Amino acid sequence: MNTDKSVILFERAKKVIPGGVNSPVRAFQAVGGQPLFIKKAEGAYLYDEDGNRYIDCINSWGPMILGHAYAPVLEAIQRAAADSPSFGAPTRLEVEMAELIVSMVPSVEMVRMVNSGTEATMSAIRLARGYTGRHKIIKFEGCYHGHGDSFLIAAGSGAATTGAPNSPGVTPGTAQDTLIAPYNDLQAVEALIAQYPEQIAAIIVEPVAGNMGCVLPKPGYLQGLRDLCDKHGIVLIFDEVMTGFRLAPGGAQERFGVFPDLTTLGKIIGGGMPVGAYGGKREIMEKVSPSGKVYQAGTLSGNPVAMAAGLAILRELRENSAIYARLESIGDKLYKGMKGELEKRGLHYTMNKIGSMLNVFFTEQTVYDFTTAKSCDLQLFAKYFQAMLRRGVYLAPSQFESWFCSAALSEEDIQHIIQAHADALDEIINQKA
Known part of the structure; x- marks a missing residue:
């Protein structure tokens, strides 16, 4: 060769x-x-x-x-690009995309478009912190949520511990607000919640961990996280950038029957174009600017070419x-x-x-x-x-x-x-x- x-x-x-x-x-x-x-x-x-x-x-x-x-995607991209690749202003396509996501993903009542999975997870974490007034998050060893500072944290010694940064440029202060637990270990999560009472804003998890090489949740694990979040006032975030629209029309949450407060999306919703999104309960999403005070913006968010490509894919998945x-x-x-x-x-x-x-x-x-x-x-x-x-x-x-x-x-x-x-x-x- x-x-x-x-x-x-x-x-x-x-x-x-x-x-x-x-x-x-x-x-x-x-x-x-x-x-x-x-x-x-x-x-x-x-x-x-x-x-x-x-x-x-x-x-x-x-x-x-x-x-x-895929022919319908290419045709949609060509039609959208012919009208100009970007406006920096609202379009019909982004409204149709939001309506389609809300209709397909069980837990999503409102959604905000961004430009990558990393933007989606960073924004979801900020939103959870703004909504709860708390600072710390729990993530799981081996789960990848993009290259935001809060996520580039490796597990320390012990089953569940405060993380240490594993990339230069991530500050110790950021690391201290990210708590690490082993995937599929509910007891470790319970221990962290007990150690930091009323300090944890969010638990973020890949419902199926694609960055360990396809690792499935144990029976009852996702529901256990849902129950702990309900009990302690913690926002549960499913990172469905990989699993969204792949494992079912409504993603992993539809397949497993466990529904988060916030969901991050990407990949399939752009049909190959750069894209991301985060969405969830109306009560939480209305805290995002300009409805609320949690700030997040993006010049190319809701880009018409990406929206056109994503709509072509999602409509096919919904209808067939x-x-x-x-x-x-x-x-x-x-x-x-x-x-x-x-x-x-x-x-x-x-x-x-x-x-x-x-x-x-x-x-x-x-x-x-x-x-x-x-x-x-x-x-x-x-x-x-x-x-x-x-x-x-x-x-x-x-x-x-x-x-x-x-x-x-x-x-x-x-x-x-x-x-x-x-x-x-x-x-x-x-x-x-």
């Missing part, structure tokens, strides 16, 4: 872009080798600068749920329930086929799957939090990643990222992925021998 053009572009990029990439995981540092530079995509496939084709199992980290270059059945079927077939190949070879592994999200963990432990996720053999994953790439299957270049499947995958594509998986495992076993 010739990737000379990608190699040349990466060398150019490193001279003018930190690390040669505009988002760290793209640099392939966790898996070795050089990143591929993508030229175009269509349906289930990516094409790099050298013309190599790959079956895409990331789909822009989630947004391309119906596949790349067969899409979710198809996504479930794709996830099931990949899970069963890949799991079977792992079992045949007696390798240590765990597979997690929900809907069209899944992952292979090279560990014999059940993966239910960040500690168990970190038990994976990262060198083995790196070999697996490269072996899959050589066979034309493009995975997330990190053990700690979920696969995101699209409805564009054909039966032939599914079988190709399973066979590539089997051949990649054999290659790894032979290298060990």
